């Protein structure tokens with residue numbers, strides 16, 4: 001993974017000094033609240049319903065064991081002993097003291113971390129495939145390009161005061177695990193037949209109040225031109241994006257207003273002036289950044305496949321865990337393990353300091369010290385030897401990180417909702433819990449297959465409900481908490497937005513309604529058909545009919 | 553009183569020599585900064601542009617361009633400044649006016665501004681102490697057209 005050089009280190013060290021001075025000016029009354037707000041947001045500090053919330057950047061979801069131990073320390077020392085894995089692969093702390101944030105940043109800087117641009121109207125932490133660099137279905141490792149984008153976008157002089165937040169995601173694999181269709185910019189990186197690295201560029205995707213699937217405005221962009229092309233897009237957005245209404249300020253609204261073709265023309269005209277400028281990457285730049293992401297010293301020959309066979313037979317729960325939580329690795333003899341945080345009764349993504357320390361220890365013991373965070377709010381250990389899976393699974397079970405539910409109905413993506421967020425219409429965490437309780441055993445019984453269930457507490461859609469195969473949205477109905485259910489959303493390849501099934505439901509009725517939906521699915525399902533495929537085949541009507549059968 | 557910071561020092565307004573003219577306002581002996589409709593390239597007047605103005609080649613003949621920031625978090629003036637400096641080769645004085653925030657001068661500076669009119673109530677000391685909070689930056693800017701990795705050995 002990428003290691004800071006002295007340049008990076010100096011930058012984050014100076015960031016601590018700079019932010020400390022800003023905090024001091026605020027506490028001394030020299031900087032009014034509304035002005036400090038813009039500064040602290042660019043450093044990931046929100047003031048939430050109950051307390052400040054600090055969002056720490058985990059660049060493209062990759063961190064090492066030392067960094068994770070530092071996060072565990074921060075959780076213990078400055079917080080209430082836990083942190084939260086966010087849907088953008090970052091880590092959030094819900095209870096830091098505003099005055100202590102500079103100290104937290106200093107501790108982070110000591111392990112090559114920061115909170116720069118994790119909120120505010122600027123270019124946010126770039127995200128990617130949590131299996132980047134190790135996935136068997138990958139054509140190009142996206143991490144070097146993510147790192148280039150990270151550096152290019154950090155404290156950009158021109159693009160730190162955009163109309164609205166700006167999110168970039170990159171994927172380089174056959175299966176899109178980065179949801180590039182629903183980002184302000186989605187990049188698909190691939191290798192041509194003659195070995196050239198190219199990008200397809202999508203713009204204007206996004207969730208929130210106006211969910212949109214991104215439009216491809218450039219195909220086959222050579223890697224050398226990545227940063228200048230991004231510069232052209234950002235300049236067009238910075239100049240023409242709406243600033244009069246925050247709900248119409250995202251780039252998707254601009255792309256829609258200009259049309260994708262109009263937007264592309266504008267970007268191309270701008271880029272004509274930037275092509276070949278000093279920000280163009282040369283072969284040497286690319287080779288040196290790629291050198292940071294060389295594969296670790298994998299051991300051969302591969303072993304372990306036979307042992308696994310026996311272990312699976314003996315332990316059905318381990319067998320399920322292998323099926324759901326373990327993904328194919330590029331290198332023979334290794335596997336990618338997802339450690340689920342989705343334990344019934346625990347808010348999705350919440351992890352204790354003890355769990356963070358444990359995961360760091362496993363990363364060292366069973367891998368090469370590296371950990372990933374997925375946008376589904378789980379931990380990933382990218383390099384586990386097959387013969388060690390069983391031992392790791394036992395330990396994960398004991399640490400409450402062994403749930404075998406990745407991609408299943410109880411692996412719920414859920415925003416903090418009404419328990420923490422001041423914008424919420426309704427609580428989301430108790431809904432997640434109720435669904436987990438009801439369907440954990442249901443899934444065992446019926447083997448529902450891959451099913452993304454996403455919950456947001458309001459139309460800002462932090463829980464990505466639009467792209468859940470089943471999406472749940474908290475709505476306010478005359479002051480009471482209600483929930484709207486949508487079906488058929490999807491975030492990966494062939495992304496789609498969910499369709500609302502009908503009138504919303506009270507909190508008590510949600511689990512039962514989900515059960516009705518699942519019963520329809522089980523009735524209509526072809527053998528082993530995933531929920532999404534089934535829904536796309538049979539359409540909304542059978543679901544709608546049964547769900548509202550007893551209402552007048 | 554607004555404070556003028558020019559070339560990284562506080563400059564008394566009385567010594568500035570420029571006056572922002574409303575349309576038809578008296579001139580008071582200073583050189584005027586006028587809106588684009590009143591401005592002609594040969595006039596010697598400074599040019600006053602809103603942040604969302606479209607830059608034009610003829611603007612490069614102005615001795616001074618003042619870009620207005622409608623509010624301090626409105627970044628359009630930054631892109632306008634970059635375009636004037638890099639695309640239209642404007643070499644005169646580039647001044648930030650309007651809701652200019654002292655904490656943000658380091659962005660403005662890197663986009664090619666060289667003077668800043670801080671509105672009443674904004675602290676000039678803060679502005680001066682935070683003109684360059686970082687020794688160096690990753691990416692290219694008007695001040696430094698080469699990104700860091702092009703200037704120094706990096707990623708190694």
Ligand code: SF4
Pocket residue numbers: 415416417418421422423424425456457458459460461462463
């Ligand atoms: S979706 Fe709404 S309730 Fe949930 S975290 Fe986002 S803003 Fe808060």
